[in-house]
Amino acid sequence: MSSESNTNALPAPRLVVTTHAPDGISVFESDQQIAPFYPFGPQASSFARFHSRLSVPVSNTSMPPEAIQQTLPRCPPNGVMFCTTDIQPGGQAPMHRTTTVDYIAVISGEIVLQLDGGEEKAIKAGEFIVQRGVNHAWINRSDEVCRMVVVGVAAQKIVLADGKVLEETVFKK
Numbered sequence: 001m002s003s004e005s006n007t008n009a010l011p012a013p014r015l016v017v018t019t020h021a022p023d024g025i026s027v028f029e030s031d032q033q034i035a036p037f038y039p040f041g042p043q044a045s046s047f048a049r050f051h052s053r054l055s056v057p058v059s060n061t062s063m064p065p066e067a068i069q070q071t072l073p074r075c076p077p078n079g080v081m082f083c084t085t086d087i088q089p090g091g092q093a094p095m096h097r098t099t100t101v102d103y104i105a106v107i108s109g110e111i112v113l114q115l116d117g118g119e120e121k122a123i124k125a126g127e128f129i130v131q132r133g134v135n136h137a138w139i140n141r142s143d144e145v146c147r148m149v150v151v152g153v154a155a156q157k158i159v160l161a162d163g164k165v166l167e168e169t170v171f172k173k
Helices: none
Strands: 014-020 026-033 046-053 080-087 092-096 100-108 110-115 120-124 128-132 136-139 146-154
Touching (some): 110 146
Antiparallel strands (some): 046 080, 092 136, 100 128, 110 120, 110 136
């Protein structure tokens, strides 16, 4: 299921991309609405992937990989990823861990961030999260869609004092 309709959906995000003309002058490369991707059905979470690069630092002259918009947001092992996630009222994303540091801004609604130890915090529009490879779930207990903007950056795996490595545990489509 890709971009099915949802009566609770926020407007599709608009993405404006800049680049350079051959003479070095700054120009707009594109200006488009990004259709949300609904991998779990039209009443579940949706994603809009904007940009992803395979490694950091990135080149500002080469093109990013094609065909990322209709896939679950995953940060390349040495790269970076930029997307939105919309979670419907009453919706949730199950417990999972990514091997990234995620910079997250809640721009609409409210979301509960639940950690595997049982702790929870509610984060509202205009508030921010720096998530450092923790096992977590998202729960929308409000009556409006929550939209989060996420920049995920590849990170080293977490190794505990006893040598145990905390692996990625992502949910699947």
